[in-house]
Amino acid sequence: MLSLDWLLEPMGFAFMQRALLTAVATAIVCSIFSCFLVLKGWSLMGDAISHAVLPGVVLAYLAGIPLVVGAFSSGLFCAVATGFIKEHCRVKEDSVMGIVFSGMFAAGLVLFSRVNTEQHLSHILFGNVLGVTDAEMLQTLFIAAVVTLIILLKFKDLMLFCFDPIQAKVVGLPVRFYHYTLLCLLSLTIVAALQAVGVVLVVAMLITPGITAFLLCKTLKTMLVVSVTSSVIAAVSGTFVSFYIDAATGPTIVVIQAGLFLLALAVHLLRKSAKPHTGLDAANEVKL
Numbered sequence: 655m656l657s658l659d660w661l662l663e664p665m666g667f668a669f670m671q672r673a674l675l676t677a678v679a680t681a682i683v684c685s686i687f688s689c690f691l692v693l694k695g696w697s698l699m700g701d702a703i704s705h706a707v708l709p710g711v712v713l714a715y716l717a718g719i720p721l722v723v724g725a726f727s728s729g730l731f732c733a734v735a736t737g738f739i740k741e742h743c744r745v746k747e748d749s750v751m752g753i754v755f756s757g758m759f760a761a762g763l764v765l766f767s768r769v770n771t772e773q774h775l776s777h778i779l780f781g782n783v784l785g786v787t788d789a790e791m792l793q794t795l796f797i798a799a800v801v802t803l804i805i806l807l808k809f810k811d812l813m814l815f816c817f818d819p820i821q822a823k824v825v826g827l828p829v830r831f832y833h834y835t836l837l838c839l840l841s842l843t844i845v846a847a848l849q850a851v852g853v854v855l856v857v858a859m860l861i862t863p864g865i866t867a868f869l870l871c872k873t874l875k876t877m878l879v880v881s882v883t884s885s886v887i888a889a890v891s892g893t894f895v896s897f898y899i900d901a902a903t904g905p906t907i908v909v910i911q912a913g914l915f916l917l918a919l920a921v922h923l924l925r926k927s928a929k930p931h932t933g934l935d936a937a938n939e940v941k942l
Contacts, residue, residue, distance in 0.1 A: 664893075664894060664897045664898075669784055669785070669786075670784070670893070670897060672786050672787075672788065672791045673783045673784045673786060673893055673903065674889075674890065674893050675791055675795065676783050676786050676790070676791050676794050676795075676850055677783055677850050677889040677890070677892070677893050677903070677907065678886055678889050678890065679794055679795050679798040679799075679846070680794060680798065680846055680847045680850040680851070680859065680889065681859070681863075681882075681885040681886050681888065681889035681907075682798060682802065682882055682885065682886065683797075683798040683801050683802050683843050683846055683847075684843060684846075684847055684856075684859040684860050684863065684885060685863035685864070685878075685881040685882045685884070685885035685886075686801075686802060686805055686878060686881070686882060687801070687805070687839065687840065687843050687860060688859075688860050688861060688862070688863045688864030688865075688867075688881055688885075689863075689864045689867065689868075689874065689877050689878050689881050690805075690812060690816050690836065690864075691840070691860060691861065691864060692861065692864035692865055692868055693816045693817065693864075693868075693874070694816045694836070696836075696840075697857075697861050698748055698751050698752075699733070699736075699751060699837075699840065700840060700844070700856075700857050700860040700861060701755070701857040702732060702736065702751040702752075702754065702755035703729040703732050703733055703755070703837075703840055703841055703844055704729075704844050704853055704856040704857050704860070705755045705756075705758070705759040705762075705853060706728055706729055706731070706732035706754065706755045706758040706759060706762075707724075707725040707726075707728045707729045707732075707762075707841075707844060707845070707848070707853060708728070708758070708759055708762025708763065708765075708766065708778065708853055709728055709758055709759075709761045709762035709765055710724035710725050710726070710727050710728020710729070710731075710762075711724050711725050711728070711762070711778050711848075712724075712762055712765040712766050712769060713728075713765065714727075715769065716765075716769065721778070721848075722793060722797075722845050725841075725844070725845045725848060726841050726842060726845050728758065728762075729840070729841035729844055729845070730837065730838060730841045732754055732755060732758055733834075733837035733838075733840070733841065734834075734837075735754050736750050736751050736754050737833075737834075737837075739753075739754070778848060778852060778853060781848070781850050781851040781852030781855060781902070781903070781904030782852075782904075783850045783851075783893070783903045783904060784896075784897075784903055793846075794846050794850075797842050797843075797845060797846040798843075798846050800842070801839050801842050801843050801846070804835075804839060805839065808832075808835075811827055811832060812832060812836070813874060814827065815827060815829060815832045815833075815836075840860075843860065844856055844860070847859050847860070850889075850903075850904055850907070851904035851905075851907065851908060852904055855904050855905060855908050858908040858911060858912070859885070859907075859908065859911070862885075862908070862911040862912060862914075862915050863881040863882070863884050863885040863888075863911065864877070864881050865915060866880070866881065866884050866911070866914055866915045866918045867879075867880035867881035867884065867918075869915075869918045869919060869921070869922040870918050870921060870922065884911070884914045884918075885911065887910075887914070888907050888908075888910040888911040888914060889907055891910055892906040892907030892908075892909070892910045892911075893906075893907070895910070
């Protein structure tokens with residue numbers, strides 16, 4: 655039988671305390687935003703911006719400015735460039751995102767391979783939550799708190815914008831403003847998650863909790879609760895498991911999130927098979 659002392663042993667290390675706080679803060683903000691991404695159909699946008707931050711990070715390092723500034727600027731440029739190209743040519747949005755993010759990610763890899771430095775930048779690609787400093791932890795906590803606060807303050811407006819942009823425009827909401835506000839918040843969320851899981855895995859943190867909750871819930875408020883709960887469980891358990899098995903923390907968190915998604919999928923399929931299918935099922939999936 656596992657002893658409580660053995661389970662709590664990792665918390666005796668300062669780096670584990672910082673890692674756990676960073677992972678939980680990242681999990682909360684990503685899971686909240688994940689619900690809006692899933693309902694808005696912006697999963698590919700999250701993937702695009704998460705990869706597009708790489709050149710900004712490398713350029714910020716070369717310029718000697720905070721990496722968060724470069725990451726945010728690069729992610730925002732990707733989002734704005736995608737919208738501009740979509741509005742001024744016949745190419746569909748998913749194709750534009752594919753072109754923009756793949757081009758920026760490739761440019762970042764070229765710059766990344768040419769940087770000669772004693773500081774290994776691979777943690778930007780794959781995350782290094784166990785190695786976060788006090789300053790990086792506070793930065794993540796601050797960004798997560800700001801994004802979460804903005805979403806909660808504008809919850810009803812963002813909810814209407816995500817569910818029905820046309821109705822939002824009819825009632826007088828500045829749709830374009832909320833469109834770019836969400837993109838800015840998405841860029842900030844990705845910056846906050848870089849320390850935990852890196853560029854490559856950040857999209858999983860942004861999408862998996864929302865999809866998991868979407869399978870189990872029929873209201874947005876319940877969806878948010880389930881999304882945050884599953885994400886925090888994955889963050890805490892993934893951090894502890896990675897300590898005991900000596901594995902990378904970010905991938906461990908993502909693997910546990912994937913496991914929770916499979917569990918939710920199984921529950922969803924059991925529910926579906928237990929009741930007769932009607933034409934109203936699709937309309938009742940998620941309600942305001």
